Amino acid sequence: MSTAKLILDGNECEMPIVEGTEGERAFDITSLRSQTKYITLDPGFANTGSCQSAITFIDGEKGILRYRGYDIEDLAASARFPEVSYLLIHNHLPDQSELTEWRRKLTLNSLIHESMLNFFDHFPPTSHPMSILTAMVSALPAFYPDMEDEDTNIIRLLAKAKSIAAVAYKKSIGEPIVYPRSDYSYMANFLRMMFATPAEPYEISEVIENALNLLLIVHADHEQNCSTSTVRMTGSSQASMYASISAGICALSGPLHGGANQAVLEMLERILEDGGDYKKYVELAKDRDSGFRLMGFGHRVYKNFDPRARILKKACDEVLKELGIEDPLLDIAKNLEEVALSDDFFVQRKLYPNVDFYSGIIYRALGIPTNMFTVMFALGRMPGWIAHWREMRQDPTNRIYRPRQIYIGETHRKFVPVWER
Numbered sequence: 139m140s141t142a143k144l145i146l147d148g149n150e151c152e153m154p155i156v157e158g159t160e161g162e163r164a165f166d167i168t169s170l171r172s173q174t175k176y177i178t179l180d181p182g183f184a185n186t187g188s189c190q191s192a193i194t195f196i197d198g199e200k201g202i203l204r205y206r207g208y209d210i211e212d213l214a215a216s217a218r219f220p221e222v223s224y225l226l227i228h229n230h231l232p233d234q235s236e237l238t239e240w241r242r243k244l245t246l247n248s249l250i251h252e253s254m255l256n257f258f259d260h261f262p263p264t265s266h267p268m269s270i271l272t273a274m275v276s277a278l279p280a281f282y283p284d285m286e287d288e289d290t291n292i293i294r295l296l297a298k299a300k301s302i303a304a305v306a307y308k309k310s311i312g313e314p315i316v317y318p319r320s321d322y323s324y325m326a327n328f329l330r331m332m333f334a335t336p337a338e339p340y341e342i343s344e345v346i347e348n349a350l351n352l353l354l355i356v357h358a359d360h361e362q363n364c365s366t367s368t369v370r371m372t373g374s375s376q377a378s379m380y381a382s383i384s385a386g387i388c389a390l391s392g393p394l395h396g397g398a399n400q401a402v403l404e405m406l407e408r409i410l411e412d413g414g415d416y417k418k419y420v421e422l423a424k425d426r427d428s429g430f431r432l433m434g435f436g437h438r439v440y441k442n443f444d445p446r447a448r449i450l451k452k453a454c455d456e457v458l459k460e461l462g463i464e465d466p467l468l469d470i471a472k473n474l475e476e477v478a479l480s481d482d483f484f485v486q487r488k489l490y491p492n493v494d495f496y497s498g499i500i501y502r503a504l505g506i507p508t509n510m511f512t513v514m515f516a517l518g519r520m521p522g523w524i525a526h527w528r529e530m531r532q533d534p535t536n537r538i539y540r541p542r543q544i545y546i547g548e549t550h551r552k553f554v555p556v557w558e559r
């Protein structure tokens with residue numbers, strides 16, 4: 139086995155080199171502190187691998203994204219979201235009978251416990267649906283206590299998360315909730331629960347169903363991103379899957395992460411209201427003191443292009459055309475992208491559109507309100523979070539996540555009681 143040698147204070151220590159199936163290499167520092175008393179320091183973990191995983195592979199330089207070895211472009215073009223969820227969780231594509239059974243279980247587990255529905259009435263109508271989703275996911279074990287059967291919990295979470303999202307939306311607009319149908323698919327049930335009303339039975343449009351399918355697939359996993367690392371961190375203490383994923387939903391809500399899709403739409407609307415002067419906002423984003431960032435731009439891993447952004451940009455045009463929608467925000471987004479990609483500030487920093495830059499325009503075209511965009515991201519990422527939680531829990535070498543630190547506070551001081559100070 140090849141090793142890396144480190145010489146510290148005249149002492150040499152060797153660390154084994156680890157190589158993955160795609161040729162990625164790391165040196166394993168498990169024994170660093172015991173050999174040298176040193177630790178590593180890597181704020182944001184930009185250079186630190188937290189685990190070895192077989193779920194998703196990303197090559198940030200080449201713009202490659204694969205779920206269990208399958209290219210995102212192929213899955214986005216030909217698969218359905220339930221199938222991709224199965225693949226991520228079970229590490230193989232389902233055969234016809236496995237897929238039929240998986241879909242059946244997803245549909246039959248779509249109902250939310252009637253006592254749980256009362257919860258929704260106690261959230262103010264102005265509550266952000268991400269707060270409701272977080273609360274309801276962590277409350278699930280209170281209503282479905284048989285925690286021992288992991289496969290049942292997995293199906294329950296996947297199936298009920300979409301129902302929780304739809305009920306949260308209905309409550310926020312003061313409309314009666316719509317119950318799932320046992321003859322409807324995951325996607326059709328979600329759309330109907332979101333948009334059907336007692337007056338208007340919602341006609342499931344194939345264009346909308348396919349667009350939603352695409353959006354959920356491209357969000358389904360992304361290796362050790364902030365929210366998935368949160369799920370693994372939380373699960374490493376042997377917290378339940380529901381608790382771990384509720385923590386992941388919280389991490390996703392931040393505007394630097396999943397909250398960016400809502401922030402992108404708000405940014406585009408701000409530019410439109412400001413006369414559409416997108417060049418002004420590109421300049422603003424270059425001024426560090428402005429506190430303004432081009433939301434939906436940049437990525438810790440992708441340094442040439444985010445393959446998901448390419449897929450969604452193409453889908454934007456197709457979906458809006460098929461729905462007969464002219465959205466000025468799409469023109470602003472395309473102009474922003476064009477100007478930024480030819481501007482040295484962005485080129486030097488390798489800042490390109492990421493998955494969040496175009497997704498909101500499609501969600502908007504589907505009739506999904508802006509404050510539900512990050513909930514949609516969470517619904518897409520649910521199978522990825524589950525797959526990572528399960529992989530971590532099945533790993534016999536897994537240890538509770540407990541990073542070290544370098545202390546920079548006060549050195550020892552003697553305590554003096556207040557009456558003597």
Ligand code: SDX
Nearest residue numbers: 360363394395396398423431432433434435436437438487
């Ligand atoms: C997601 O990790 C994942 O895989 C996440 C995700 C997933 O699927 O799970 O892909 C989903 O979260 C996508 C990212 C969504 N967030 C945004 O769109 C918010 C805007 N982008 C950023 O704030 C930023 O680019 C991050 C958070 C995405 C990445 O942050 P990094 O890697 O820590 O980069 P950085 O903040 O250190 O920026 C490096 C430089 C800085 O300038 P300098 O100090 O060199 O002068 O680039 C600048 C930054 O100021 N910069 C930006 C910018 N992003 C980075 N400047 C203007 N606009 C931006 N969007």
